[in-house]
Amino acid sequence: MPFEIIQGDITRIQTDAIVNAANPQLQMGGGVCGAIFMAAGSRKLQAACDKLAPIHTGEAVITPGFALPARFVIHTAGPVYSRQSPDESERLLASAYRSSLKLAFEHGCHSIAFPLISSGIYGYPRRDALEVATCAIRGFLEIHDMDVKLVIFNRSDVQIPPGTLSAVDDWLQEHLPESQTIRRLSDTIAMEPLQDSVRLQPSAAPASPFHPDFSTMFGKLDEPFDVYLLKLIDRRGMSDVQVYRKANLDRRLFSKIRSGKGYHPGKRTILALAVALELTLKETEALLERAGYALSPADKFDVVMEYFLEHGPRDIDEINEVLFHYDLPLLGGS
Structure with missing residues (x-):
């Protein structure tokens, strides 16, 4: 990356x-x-x-x-x-x-x-x-x-601001099953198929006027991932360069994603794109679904990402610093 x-x-x-x-x-x-x-x-x-x-x-x-x-x-x-x-x-x-x-x-x-x-x-x-x-x-x-x-x-x-660290710690204590608070690093990047772990969000925060719910705007879930992603980018009014740099992605990887040849990136790459596009948690889940992924309530990496998707900031470097603190994989890709 x-x-x-x-x-x-x-x-x-x-x-x-x-x-x-x-x-x-x-x-x-x-x-x-x-x-x-x-x-x-x-x-x-x-x-x-x-x-x-x-x-x-x-x-x-x-x-x-x-x-x-x-x-x-x-x-x-x-x-x-x-x-x-x-x-x-x-x-x-x-x-x-x-x-x-x-x-x-x-x-x-x-x-x-x-x-x-x-x-x-x-x-x-x-x-x-x-x-x-x-x-x-x-x-x-x-x-x-x-x-x-x-x-x-x-x-x-890598010193995290105390307020951020305590807030994420509290979130993990509340949302992560006790038996999962310590996981091997290899477990944190497991890519769960959609049918195995779909987390329902009946009370997800409504999108603000500046972050419309794209999942309802663009129709069916069978729309290809790359097509759906490009619609999100267009809706944000962002250029390709702005997106892949803000998402901490290599230019060649982003070109492969938008090629229209059905390439599906990894889960962390999709989450990096969600951060770059400032998607809400609900919108992020819709984007993940189109590539066959879902956030798992038993995965420490996923639960940390839920915190930032709910509360911000939408800054890839600040998020990666926290992920590094917890010895979790970082956002981005190459």
């Missing part, structure tokens, strides 16, 4: 480029920086960096990946967080992401992996660092096609 948060070791990620949160002197440091040097071959990588040093905060330079799986290492100097100048810290941090992405694009990269820059010893508050990263990456993806991964070492580094 175009942008995703994953937990793992950035030195083992299979992308065209990985990003090193470097110091301006491009010297081998500790933490993620030290791990990248060690995995690449510290002597060779340091020799390459010495030819490019120093750099300014917010700038980026590129070296070979040497022994790493990645072809390139992009080195960028993030800011030391200043409580006295938070706006300047934000500007410099955003510049570090943008400079890295620009350099990756100029070198023909189709994929790149970032750490959460400046969130370690440089003291940038992690929640704020994540928001700056997401905004900078999304701004780039508005113009360019690239697969971007944000690699988190500890899941707790």
Whole structure:
């Protein structure tokens, strides 16, 4: 998918480029920086960096990946967080992401992996660092096609606003069967056929004037999925580009969906489209039905999605942060 948060070791990620949160002197440091040097071959990588040093905060330079799986290492100097100048810290941090992405694009990269820059010893508050990263990456993806991964070492580094987290926790306690509160990750992405699990919503909230009930507007359920989806898009007055970018979908996948050849995407992809189109829960269920899926009351992923479809926000990145917190699969597709 175009942008995703994953937990793992950035030195083992299979992308065209990985990003090193470097110091301006491009010297081998500790933490993620030290791990990248060690995995690449510290002597060779340091020799390459010495030819490019120093750099300014917010700038980026590129070296070979040497022994790493990645072809390139992009080195960028993030800011030391200043409580006295938070706006300047934000500007410099955003510049570090943008400079890295620009350099990756100029070198023909189709994929790149970032750490959460400046969130370690440089003291940038992690929640704020994540928001700056997401905004900078999304701004780039508005113009360019690239697969971007944000690699988190500890899941707790993705800090969810307390109000959101407590609301989702309460929803899960109320709606998820007790025996299902802890499920294996593989279970959370099971695709239930419509005939096996249809969740009735006798008291679903009525659609607002700005979100008409498309399921009654477009007739029978035997209408093909792709035809029904295109009607929803037209009704929203959105372009294809707006839809697939807002849904965190790869352009090629979206082209396959709208090709008219009967292709049915996976359940998570359909839910991502529902979020992008700002569908209500009832409208989302109608869209899922046309591809043979339904939301299951016993599936943690589905119950979390019901919360956001009922209460919002309809923001793919905010939803994915919560899904990541619960170790659930993210929305989007490639």
